[in-house]
Amino acid sequence: MVNQAKAHIAIPMGDPAGIGPEITVKSLAKAEIYDVCKPVVVGHTEVMKKALAVTHTNLEINEISEPEEGKYEHGTIDMINLDNLNIDHLEWGVVQAQCGRAAFQYIKKSVELALEGKVAAIATTPINKESLKAGEVPYIGHTEMLEDLTNSRDPLTMFEVRNLRIFFLTRHVSLKDAISQMTKERVFEYIGRCEEALKRLGVENPLIAVAGLNPHSGENGLFGREEVDEIKPGIEMAVEKGYRAVGPVPADSVFYQALQGKYDAVLSLYHDQGHIAAKMTDFERTISITNGLPFLRTSVDHGTAFDIAGKNIASSVSMEECIKLAAKYAPNFRS
CATH class of the missing domain: 3.40.718.10 (Isopropylmalate Dehydrogenase)
Incomplete structure (x- = not known):
């Protein structure tokens, strides 16, 4: 169970064709993230490597199967690799069925970790409604997924x-x-x-x-x-x-x-x-918290930004705040 001073925070990578991988990489390049939590990325290793290359970020990927196996040291991304994409067919900024399915699977795995008490919170990156539909995922967004996966009522x-x-x-x-x-x-x-x-x-x-x-x-x-x-x-x-x-x-x-x-x-x-x-108060630092779930979930409040995906333009400020807020409130959600 999660009982360390620093909480494990699951970060589902988001739509692989969007800016989710980029802002995740940029956020985890910041030492202050590791000062407050133990981030666990759930996604696809090869996509994260592409994001590292695009952002010119020099971080090591450490593949793990359970959160407790991570190093959680600045300079290392501890990652659960679901290996659920044909990477040769992946295109930045394009609606793809395989990306919609993969994004859902990253969220589903993160929810399972939270329900098992292996992470204290989930900090979500953007997903794309069109990709979900193309991949025949029966949800229009995060809230609906989380509601169903946790049997919760009207988060x-x-x-x-x-x-x-x-x-x-x-x-x-x-x-x-x-x-x-x-x-x-x-x-x-x-x-x-x-x-x-x-x-x-x-x-x-x-x-x-x-x-x-x-x-x-x-x-x-x-x-x-x-x-x-x-x-x-x-x-x-x-x-x-x-x-x-x-x-x-x-x-x-x-x-x-x-x-x-x-x-x-x-x-x-x-x-x-x-x-x-x-x-209007602060666009990049507006963070969404989903209450009424068995665990804490925070999220950036912007989309997949397909128009700039893969161009190293996307700001990671919102994602950084999202992770920090999850770490701030995670102790209140421990049983």
């Missing part, structure tokens, strides 16, 4: 960037459908889930602000009834239950106030509301 996404934490009441649905999901029951439920997630991350007695939907949070029904009829009653239900929740706070100010420390987290009502706030 809760949280963004962290600097001093700002953002949860999401709704995810990948149209704005019209998102509004229809903004019921007082759902607001109440999600405030409770947010508090539970924050406490597991080590935030004691958290104060959660719920963002408003309409301009100025509707001005008591002047600009819309959603706050009056659903959002505020849901917050009141949560307060009656003993949760520390306030709002709805106008969305044009609540995220800034949370960044300044007034709130421990904000419950964003729909996808772009929270995404814009986080990414």
Whole structure:
């Protein structure tokens, strides 16, 4: 089981045709990563060698079969090689069925390691929806995979960037459908889930602000009834239950106030509301945390960037932050 001072962090390599291998290599070239954790890459050795060559990075690959076998020394990449690609047919920046299948297998293996207690967390690199579809992988993204592979229910996404934490009441649905999901029951439920997630991350007695939907949070029904009829009653239900929740706070100010420390987290009502706030704060350092799983999962919040894959252009800042955040919170997830 994972009981060392430094936690083992699994890093599935991502889509082999995307920037995942490159940003993994660049991140593991940084000594500070090894100061905080024991990173285990799950992927394909030959792809990692290509990434080393492309990035002009001089690191040794140490193939292992179990995390406990790793060296975890700066200058060495400890790697579980699944050898699941025809490397001769691999092309940077191209949708390929074999890459979609391989990316899923890296994630599946990482999940198995986490469920077995051999790693404390997973820090994921980008995967590509088109590649997954071409490879007949029956999931559209990480969250759906993780939900199914762990038999979890509706994982809760949280963004962290600097001093700002953002949860999401709704995810990948149209704005019209998102509004229809903004019921007082759902607001109440999600405030409770947010508090539970924050406490597991080590935030004691958290104060959660719920963002408003309409301009100025509707001005008591002047600009819309959603706050009056659903959002505020849901917050009141949560307060009656003993949760520390306030709002709805106008969305044009609540995220800034949370960044300044007034709130421990904000419950964003729909996808772009929270995404814009986080990414405008610091695009590269916005990291996604998936709560509600049996283990901790962090992720970069960008895609496979096929247009620049294999060109040594991709920044690794987000991946570095992703790994560091996994290491920061991993102790809170140890049994």
